[in-house]
Amino acid sequence: MQVYGRVQVYGRVQVYGRVREGLRAYRLISAMWIRSTMAYRASFVMTTLGNFAATGLDFVAILLMFSRVDVLGGYRLPEVAFLYGLSATAFGLADLAIGSMDRLGRRVRDGTLDTLLVRPAPVLAQVAADRFGLRRLGRVTQGACVLGYAVAALDVTWTPLRTAMVPMMLLSGSVIFCAVFVAGGAFQFVAQDASEVQNAFTYGGTTLLQYPPTVFGKELVRGVTFVLPLAFVNWLPALYVLGRPYPLDLPAWLAFAPPPVAAGCCLLAGLAWRAGLRSYRSTGS
DSSP states (O other): OHHHHHHHHHHHHHHHHHHHHHHHHHHHHHHHHHHHHHTTHHHHHHHHHHHHHHHHHHHHHHHHHHTTOSOBTTBOHHHHHHHHHHHHHHHHHHHHHHGGGGGHHHHHHHTTHHHHHTSSSOHHHHHHHTTOOGGGHHHHHHHHHHHHHHHHHOOSOOOHHHHHHHHHHHHHHHHHHHHHHHHHHHHTTTSTTOHHHHHHHHHHHHHHHTSOGGGSOHHHHHIIIIISOGGGTTHHHHHHHHTOOOGGGOOGGGGGOHHHHHHHHHHHHHHHHHHHHHHOOOOOO
16 A cells, blocks of 8 residues: 555656646747747737637627627627636637637648657647747637627626636636647647647637527537537637526536536546547658
């Protein structure tokens, strides 16, 4: 028992050390790309503003809808803006942190992933921080602006619990999207041209969550709740804040489930990444 306990403690120390090493590598690589970006500040400002404007077109489309109708799926504009702001901001944070994962398939195809394998740093940290795009702050800012408008315009009583749920949704939602990015990257070890498949669940997922669940079929709602749990990014907790009925007659306590769901998604994504990395075979070039 004593030996087993020592082995267990040693294993935990190894895990913590590996995580600390990965975070350090991520910080150093991303800082290098940030310095490179800020060397051309005018270009950075222009690309960030362009990112802000391009992502803002999604909300412009929603505004055009509401110029013709008063409600969409039973939801008014401030309520839809609340869903939009939560989804866009959470995804923007994940995209900023780990959006470079969609380049992994290209590295697998041309053999440049081999250069990451021989470096004394975790591969996941290197891939995630590769070409760190500070311009993606435009997406985060645009989503936060819409969220700020929604919070000010909503006709709800902001209790301490409802107020605390907003940062909880943003943090848990961004972690869930990060897990989807990592799982999509792991899939690219097998299907090297699968970046568009990954984008269907990341960029497509955030677009889906920007609209109320009442406009979608029950099968789709079941899929993003029980299969790919994107509903925990904003739908389920936001419906509690808005005082709306839950889809599929789900229990109300699921509004507080995003943190453990996010932790579970990270665990599964980590296992998928490990399996994908072990299955990688160099191109030999």
